[in-house]
Amino acid sequence: MPVGADGFRLPNVNEREAKNKLEWLTGPGQDEYCRTFIINDEDHTLGNALKHVLMQNPDVSYCGYTVPHPMERKIHVRIQSEKREALSILCDALKDLKSQNEAVRKMIKDEVQKYREIYPEAGTRDQS
Amino acid sequence: MDSNRIVMEEFQVTEDAKKKGGSTKGKKAKEKKGDESGSSGTSVKIIHMDPVNMEIDFIGFPISLINAYRRIVLAEVATMAIEKVYMYNNTSIIQDEVLAHRLGLVPLKVDPRYFEFRNKDETEWGAQDSVKYELKIKCEKNPRASEHETDCDVISLNRKVLSSSLKWVPIGNQPDIFQPESMQPLHDDILLAKMNPGHLIHLEAYAVKGIGSDHAKFQPGLCWYRFLPEIELTREVEGLEAELLQKCFSPGVINIVDKPDGKKVAEVSDARNDTCSRNVFEYDDIKDSVKLTRKTDHVILYVESHSALKSFEILDEAVNIMIGKCDTLLTEIENHIEGSAA
Numbered sequence: 016m017p018v019g020a021d022g023f024r025l026p027n028v029n030e031r032e033a034k035n036k037l038e039w040l041t042g043p044g045q046d047e048y049c050r051t052f053i054i055n056d057e058d059h060t061l062g063n064a065l066k067h068v069l070m071q072n073p074d075v076s077y078c079g080y081t082v083p084h085p086m087e088r089k090i091h092v093r094i095q096s097e098k099r100e101a102l103s104i105l106c107d108a109l110k111d112l113k114s115q116n117e118a119v120r121k122m123i124k125d126e127v128q129k130y131r132e133i134y135p136e137a138g139t140r141d142q143s
Numbered sequence: 144m145d146s147n148r149i150v151m152e153e154f155q156v157t158e159d160a161k162k163k164g165g166s167t168k169g170k171k172a173k174e175k176k177g178d179e180s181g182s183s184g185t186s187v188k189i190i191h192m193d194p195v196n197m198e199i200d201f202i203g204f205p206i207s208l209i210n211a212y213r214r215i216v217l218a219e220v221a222t223m224a225i226e227k228v229y230m231y232n233n234t235s236i237i238q239d240e241v242l243a244h245r246l247g248l249v250p251l252k253v254d255p256r257y258f259e260f261r262n263k264d265e266t267e268w269g270a271q272d273s274v275k276y277e278l279k280i281k282c283e284k285n286p287r288a289s290e291h292e293t294d295c296d297v298i299s300l301n302r303k304v305l306s307s308s309l310k311w312v313p314i315g316n317q318p319d320i321f322q323p324e325s326m327q328p329l330h331d332d333i334l335l336a337k338m339n340p341g342h343l344i345h346l347e348a349y350a351v352k353g354i355g356s357d358h359a360k361f362q363p364g365l366c367w368y369r370f371l372p373e374i375e376l377t378r379e380v381e382g383l384e385a386e387l388l389q390k391c392f393s394p395g396v397i398n399i400v401d402k403p404d405g406k407k408v409a410e411v412s413d414a415r416n417d418t419c420s421r422n423v424f425e426y427d428d429i430k431d432s433v434k435l436t437r438k439t440d441h442v443i444l445y446v447e448s449h450s451a452l453k454s455f456e457i458l459d460e461a462v463n464i465m466i467g468k469c470d471t472l473l474t475e476i477e478n479h480i481e482g483s484a485a
Contacts, residue, residue: 018154035475036453037472037476041324052399060210060211060219060468061211061465063210064210064211067207067208106473106476113466113469114467116462116465116466116469119208119462120463120466123455124184126189130192130309134192136193
């Protein structure tokens with residue numbers, strides 16, 4: 016698992032440096048339509064889900080993600096497109112992922128509600 | 144909606160031949176998207192729920208999303224645990240560092256949602272980010288024990304130091320917000336140390352909010368998932384073969400029914416409970432009678448809590464954290480677009 020600057024623990028939310036969450040690589044092979052984004056403080060959790068959503072977009076000709084080094088807490092997300100700017104595709108993918116999650120949240124909430132109506136004792140912890 | 148299945152054969156796992164054909168990415172991707180944006184196709188169903196355990200079905204969701212939830216439950220959902228121990232006196236045989244480590248692993252009843260993450264450079268223990276406990280216990284000879292008593296638990300008082308002897312000490316305005324019952328360890332019978340008469344432990348412990356990727360003591364619970372198994376009998380299996388077939392699967396998966404003509408025939412009653420052991424392939428005479436598949440778009444997710452959060456609260460927190468991740472990135476992109484436009 017990733018480690019913090021002191022070699023032991025991860026920086027928590029309050030300790031994040033004023034580093035940008037999102038950056039991108041420059042150099043050959045990088046332009047408006049084909050770009051490698053660096054997402055700091057993320058791992059496979061977001062990377063794989065985001066890649067999956069990006070793959071659903073027909074405008075994307077290639078996309079993939081990688082964790083460049085297991086001890087550095089960041090991922091690289093490569094997006095290549097022939098039709099639209101990579102940044103707007105990434106933005107759309109994030110919005111898509113967010114709305115998917117919000118749908119799941121609502122579904123779970125409704126289901127828990129329904130389940131509790133049938134089994135009212137399900138929400139209480141019978142512990143001394 | 145086309146159902147995706149994988150077939151479990153004797154030596155390999157393959158995709159279902161029925162749905163194979165042509166490209167898998169381009170065209171399919173578009174169809175799938177249509178399914179996901181509409182509320183049809185996807186559904187969630189709770190099979191069992193109580194504060195500790197939860198079994199929930201996700202139907203029609205991409206596995207990457209389910210795996211993200213699992214990873215978040217294990218590594219990113221926050222709980223409270225003892226992080227710093229000030230040892231004033233410890234004359235027992237258990238070493239300071241071992242005792243401190245054991246204290247850290249004790250699950251607490253404290254609801255982490257009322258607390259903030261503690262700043263790394265913080266030197267004070269604030270009411271908004273820490274919970275204080277005190278443990279002061281002395282082992283003494285029991286004056287009422289008889290001379291001939293040999294049981295150590297009777298001879299000495301306080302021989303066992305249990306988690307119930309951790310006493311909550313409120314900081315600042317905490318007494319106005321919390322009840323003492325809601326701040327104690329989750330279980331009051333966790334053995335922390337054993338002492339002999341004359342031994343003494345006196346310490347102060349501070350609990351903070353943390354996440355599982357920092358230390359496993361902060362994990363709110365367990366989470367795992369599996370695909371829904373399906374068993375199909377391709378021919379009639381009767382008599383002794385049927386009994387053998389029944390033994391190859393988990394209890395309750397295969398039923399034996401009596402047919403009107405006196406035959407005893409095997410029947411699949413509930414494939415869900417199967418562990419997918421593939422034991423059936425051990426027997427050459429019945430292995431041709433079954434087709435074992437798993438539905439890849441039907442995921443059974445289990446959440447098990449061993450913290451203050453209840454099982455469904457853990458799952459809810461995980462989804463919220465995922466939304467939070469998207470939100471931070473989206474604001475960052477918006478800021479960038481605004482910055483470059485100005």
